Amino acid sequence: MDRKKLITEIRRKKSFLCVGLDTDIRKIPEHLLKTEDPIFEFNKQIIDATKDYCVAYKPNIAFYEAHGPKGWVSLKKTIDYIPKDHFTIADAKRGDIGNTSGLYARAFFEEMDFDSITVAPYMGKDSVTPFLEFEGRWVILLGLTSNPGADDFQQLELKSGEKVYHKVIERSSAWGNEDNMMYVVGATRAEALTDIRKIIPDNFLLIPGVGAQGGSLKDVIKYGMNDDVGLLVNSTRGVIYADSSESFAEAAKAEAKKIQNEMAAFL
Numbered sequence: 001m002d003r004k005k006l007i008t009e010i011r012r013k014k015s016f017l018c019v020g021l022d023t024d025i026r027k028i029p030e031h032l033l034k035t036e037d038p039i040f041e042f043n044k045q046i047i048d049a050t051k052d053y054c055v056a057y058k059p060n061i062a063f064y065e066a067h068g069p070k071g072w073v074s075l076k077k078t079i080d081y082i083p084k085d086h087f088t089i090a091d092a093k094r095g096d097i098g099n100t101s102g103l104y105a106r107a108f109f110e111e112m113d114f115d116s117i118t119v120a121p122y123m124g125k126d127s128v129t130p131f132l133e134f135e136g137r138w139v140i141l142l143g144l145t146s147n148p149g150a151d152d153f154q155q156l157e158l159k160s161g162e163k164v165y166h167k168v169i170e171r172s173s174a175w176g177n178e179d180n181m182m183y184v185v186g187a188t189r190a191e192a193l194t195d196i197r198k199i200i201p202d203n204f205l206l207i208p209g210v211g212a213q214g215g216s217l218k219d220v221i222k223y224g225m226n227d228d229v230g231l232l233v234n235s236t237r238g239v240i241y242a243d244s245s246e247s248f249a250e251a252a253k254a255e256a257k258k259i260q261n262e263m264a265a266f267l
Helices: 003-013 031-033 037-048 067-082 098-111 123-132 148-150 166-174 187-199 218-223 249-266
Strands: 017-021 056-060 087-094 116-119 138-144 181-185 204-207 231-235
Touching: 003 056, 003 067, 017 037, 017 087, 017 249, 031 037, 037 249, 056 067, 056 231, 087 098, 098 116, 098 123, 123 138, 138 166, 138 187, 166 187, 181 187, 187 204, 187 218, 204 218, 218 231, 218 249, 231 249
Parallel strands: 017 056, 017 231, 056 087, 087 116, 116 138, 138 181, 181 204, 204 231
Antiparallel strands: none
């Protein structure tokens, strides 16, 4: 999906909600465990319930890899089931040398047909640019994450007075452009969005951490929104695990609709 189509969908639905499909076999309702593919059945019902209120889905690949070959089958079935007017994100956090990155890109863009993939920038340009060679696909680079360990490196101050994450975002922004590069910025770091927008005013930002993790949608919009909205705000646990009974899909629908209504008010 290209940038223009993504913006159109955001405006049409009055939503920039991304639903995370971090499907944990230990958390899904027990009645689904009797089905042939419990993970896919859970995802299918979540997608049916939320598709009218979100513009993107983000499966965390680890939740599928953990099941070996059958997990990959569940993931592929999930991606094929997501409506084509939704943006898809492989939350894989890959980051390796060039030829390996090229193979990761083939796996997720050609074989799995994702629109985008999350990538760790630690190994530099040649670990990122192989993903950018695929026309119409996106790299979502880890910019400033919200986990406690982020302070170990990302928040370190350089001699120039900049922080490491500033330099990562500034330098990497030259590798691609606003049509193929997004950045992950944790919602609990919303105060940093003002500085980040000075570096990358036009790029989309993927914002995890709103809701269950304590991030504020209002703050994210205040500091991060641009003229094209420029945000994909992810909610996972608050939507897909809103209820653990047989009515889980209805609860997910209600939560997604609630978030969409909040977003519509700002738009």
